[in-house]
Every structure is written in structure tokens, then in C-alpha cells.
Amino acid sequence: MSAAAGPKLAPYTLVWKHEAAEDIWDICLETEGELVQGLKPGMFVNVAVPGDPSHILRIPLSFYRTDPVRGWICMIVAAVGEGTRRLCSLEPGEGSTLLAPLGHGWRMPQEGAKRALLVAGGVGAPPVFAAARMLQARGIDCDVVMGAKSERFLWKEGAQALSGNDGGAGYESALSRGGFCEVFLATDDGSYGYHGFTTGLAEELVGKHSYDVVMTCGPQPMMAGVAKVAAAAHIPCQVSMERMMTCGFGACNTCSVQMADGTVRACCQDGPVFDAEEVLWK
Ligand SMILES: Cc1cc2nc3c(=O)[nH]c(=O)nc-3n(C[C@H](O)[C@H](O)[C@H](O)COP(=O)(O)OP(=O)(O)OC[C@H]3O[C@@H](n4cnc5c(N)ncnc54)[C@H](O)[C@@H]3O)c2cc1C
Ligand code: FES
Known part of the structure; x- marks a missing residue:
């Protein structure tokens, strides 16, 4: 899959924000609808933040949903350094510029695929969420494993929206169709859901079900582990x-x-x- 048009620099305005977990923000940026139209699941955007530009580069960020009609790009951002902290502290109406669409996104699995296993670690969740919606639109069922170090860093609203339960404050009407995924939550410290790494849960699921594709995004060691589980079961695996x-x-x-x-x-x-x-x- 490739971008329909080359990347374009455009102004954006932060239109909505909500703290989704500790130091993890659910934010929506409004920009040109045509640019948003070119964003396919798994691609990313490069976001500039207001302030001293001399020591902050544009920030590469994935998104979990887009709305070309309103020109919205919605993302989950962990405030880990100066750039992301500045972005997450913008107030509605403030903004800068962004460059998009960038990169190559998820590829649709082979014809006839019926069931996918998606595995997200930490802020790898947004592109996995976008993949789930892409697959659902093609009638492919998804089991989604979402993990975090601890409960306070889990994007629970994302999990709720995928599994069809109440989406909570972080979601809007487009997600109300919900209910298309089986979601499994894991925490490294056992404070919520499965106690252990997402890879352990993924291995259990692969042992129980037949999957046509695995898609994963998260820390590199996690993706290496998921890739190994998929390879052992001869399932094609895409990694972001x-x-x-x-x-x-x-x-x-x-x-x-x-x-x-x-x-x-x-x-x-x-x-x-x-x-x-x-x-x-x-
Ligand atoms: C394709 C892509 C998609 C991404 N999607 C998301 C997303 O959806 N949500 C999200 O919260 N983050 C995402 N990131 C990571 C995000 O870009 C970095 O956290 C951000 O650039 C850090 O900038 P900063 O100025 O806040 O931190 P800095 O002060 O520059 O760094 C803080 C910490 O983050 C690390 N870091 C800096 N840049 C990156 C980077 N590009 N990748 C990984 N670690 C980095 C640094 O080593 C340091 O440990 C994505 C990165 C890439 C490459
Ligand atoms: S970020 Fe410059 S070549 Fe990839």
C-alpha cells in the first residue's frame, strides 16, 4: 500500500483532548480534510509543536482514527519528553503545522482471511486500533491483546471501544458501532488483566485459535517475541x-x-x- 499523494505540510489546530491514562493523552488535531483522506491505517504524521523550534524536531505519531470530513486526526500520545509534553499541554484552539501522510501502513491480509491476532504494547495501541477497524471493515474478526507496564498506563477506553462496551469520555459516535473485537488486557505487574507480557498471552491465543495474520506494534523486544510466536505457527506477521x-x-x-x-x-x-x-x- 502506498500513499495516494506525497506528504504535505499543513496547519493544524488541537480541537479536543482528554487524559486517557497517566501522562497519556487522547488528542484530536484538525487539519485539511484532503490530507486526512490520504492517511491509511498504520501510516503516521510528523507534528510540530509551538515553542522554541531549535531543539525539538517534528514528532512522529501514529493515529487511531481519522475523520476526513471534519479533517480530524486522533491519536494517543505519551508525554515522555519536551516535545510530547508541549503537544499534550496545548489547549483547544492552539496548534502549529504537521506533515502527512507519511510511511506505508498495514497491508490487507490475503484473500479469504477470517481471523486476525493484533498485539499492542504501550503507545503501540493507536495503529493497532486503526488496524482492527480496517480489518473489521473487511469482515475479518480480531482478537486484540493490549498490554502496558501497569494498569495506570493502560488505554482502557481504547479496549472498551474495540470490545463494544461503553467507550467512555474518549470516544465519539463513530465508535458506537463497536463490539467487533475480543480484547485481552495484560499488565507486566499484574495490576490489571493477565499478569505478564503480551507475548505470553499471544502465545496462549495462538495455541487455541487459528489466525490468518498477526499484526503488532509496541516496544521492539515485544514485537520480536510476537514475530517469533507467529513464525513458529506459520502465520504471516506484520510489525510496525x-x-x-x-x-x-x-x-x-x-x-x-x-x-x-x-x-x-x-x-x-x-x-x-x-x-x-x-x-x-x-
Ligand atoms: C512511526 C512512529 C510512530 C509513533 N507513534 C507514537 C504514538 O502513536 N504515540 C506516542 O506516544 N509516541 C509515538 N511515537 C514515539 C514518539 O515519536 C516519541 O515519543 C517522541 O518523538 C518523543 O519526543 P519528545 O520530544 O517528547 O521526547 P525526547 O525528549 O526527544 O525523548 C524522550 C524519550 O523518547 C525517546 N524518543 C524520542 N524520539 C523517539 C522516537 N521517534 N521513537 C521512539 N522513542 C523516541 C527518547 O530516546 C527519550 O527516551 C512514534 C514514533 C514513531 C517513529
Ligand atoms: S527520518 Fe529521515 S530518513 Fe527516515
């Missing part, structure tokens, strides 16, 4: 990789991903979604 990014469009070589065949690919341009078997996991 994260790298430090400077330009976001293939011009700076800061986002290299080592491939199993010895080549190096640009995460921003050739990814962020890759076939797991193409990647050199180390």
Missing part, C-alpha cells in the same frame, strides 16, 4: 517499527531498520510497517 526520526520522509538516514537479508531500510519511508520475517531481530 519505531525509530528515532529526523525528517520523516527518507532524506536523513536516521531511522534505519536492519533487514534479515543484510540491507538497511528507512523506517519512515519503507515502513513503519514491515513483514516480520524481513526484519533482522537482535
Whole structure:
């Protein structure tokens, strides 16, 4: 899958925000509808934040839903450093510019696929959420594993929206159709749901059900583990990789991903979604 049009720089305004978990914000940015139209699940946007531009690059961010009619891009952002903290502290009406659409998103599984296993760790959840909605639109059932270090970092509203329960304050009408996924929550410390890593839960599910595809986004060690589980069960697996990014469009070589065949690919341009078997996991 490739972007319908090249990336475009456009102004945005923050139109909505809500703290979805500790230091994790659910925010919607409004920009040009045509640009939003070009964003496919698994792609990303590069967001500038107001303030001193000298030490903050644009921030690469995934999204969990888009609304081309209103020009909205909605995302889950962990405030981990100065740039993300500035973005999450914007008030409605404030904004800057963003560059999008960027990267290559999820690929639709092979014809006839019936059931998918999606695995999200931490703020890997937004693109996995977008993948679930993409698959649901094609009639593919999804089991979704969502994990976090602890309950306070879990995006529970995302899980609720996927499983069809009350979406809570973080969601709008488009999600009310809900109920299309079986969602399994995991925490590393056992404070909520399954006690352990998402990989353990994924392995249990793969042992019980037949999946046609696995899609995952989260910390690299988690994705390496999920890729291993999928490979052992001979299930095609797509991974959405994260790298430090400077330009976001293939011009700076800061986002290299080592491939199993010895080549190096640009995460921003050739990814962020890759076939797991193409990647050199180390
Ligand atoms: C394709 C892509 C999609 C992403 N989607 C999301 C998302 O949906 N939600 C979300 O919260 N975050 C996402 N990230 C990570 C996000 O871009 C970084 O957290 C952000 O750039 C940190 O910027 P900062 O100025 O706040 O922090 P900094 O002060 O620059 O860094 C704070 C910490 O974050 C790490 N970091 C910085 N940049 C990145 C990066 N590009 N990738 C990973 N770690 C980084 C630093 O090493 C440091 O430990 C994504 C990254 C990529 C590459
Ligand atoms: S971020 Fe510049 S080449 Fe990928």
C-alpha cells in the first residue's frame, strides 16, 4: 500500500483532548480534510509543536482514527519528553503545522482471511486500533491483546471501544458501532488483566485459535517475541517499527531498520510497517 499523494505540510489546530491514562493523552488535531483522506491505517504524521523550534524536531505519531470530513486526526500520545509534553499541554484552539501522510501502513491480509491476532504494547495501541477497524471493515474478526507496564498506563477506553462496551469520555459516535473485537488486557505487574507480557498471552491465543495474520506494534523486544510466536505457527506477521526520526520522509538516514537479508531500510519511508520475517531481530 502506498500513499495516494506525497506528504504535505499543513496547519493544524488541537480541537479536543482528554487524559486517557497517566501522562497519556487522547488528542484530536484538525487539519485539511484532503490530507486526512490520504492517511491509511498504520501510516503516521510528523507534528510540530509551538515553542522554541531549535531543539525539538517534528514528532512522529501514529493515529487511531481519522475523520476526513471534519479533517480530524486522533491519536494517543505519551508525554515522555519536551516535545510530547508541549503537544499534550496545548489547549483547544492552539496548534502549529504537521506533515502527512507519511510511511506505508498495514497491508490487507490475503484473500479469504477470517481471523486476525493484533498485539499492542504501550503507545503501540493507536495503529493497532486503526488496524482492527480496517480489518473489521473487511469482515475479518480480531482478537486484540493490549498490554502496558501497569494498569495506570493502560488505554482502557481504547479496549472498551474495540470490545463494544461503553467507550467512555474518549470516544465519539463513530465508535458506537463497536463490539467487533475480543480484547485481552495484560499488565507486566499484574495490576490489571493477565499478569505478564503480551507475548505470553499471544502465545496462549495462538495455541487455541487459528489466525490468518498477526499484526503488532509496541516496544521492539515485544514485537520480536510476537514475530517469533507467529513464525513458529506459520502465520504471516506484520510489525510496525519505531525509530528515532529526523525528517520523516527518507532524506536523513536516521531511522534505519536492519533487514534479515543484510540491507538497511528507512523506517519512515519503507515502513513503519514491515513483514516480520524481513526484519533482522537482535
Ligand atoms: C512511526 C512512529 C510512530 C509513533 N507513534 C507514537 C504514538 O502513536 N504515540 C506516542 O506516544 N509516541 C509515538 N511515537 C514515539 C514518539 O515519536 C516519541 O515519543 C517522541 O518523538 C518523543 O519526543 P519528545 O520530544 O517528547 O521526547 P525526547 O525528549 O526527544 O525523548 C524522550 C524519550 O523518547 C525517546 N524518543 C524520542 N524520539 C523517539 C522516537 N521517534 N521513537 C521512539 N522513542 C523516541 C527518547 O530516546 C527519550 O527516551 C512514534 C514514533 C514513531 C517513529
Ligand atoms: S527520518 Fe529521515 S530518513 Fe527516515
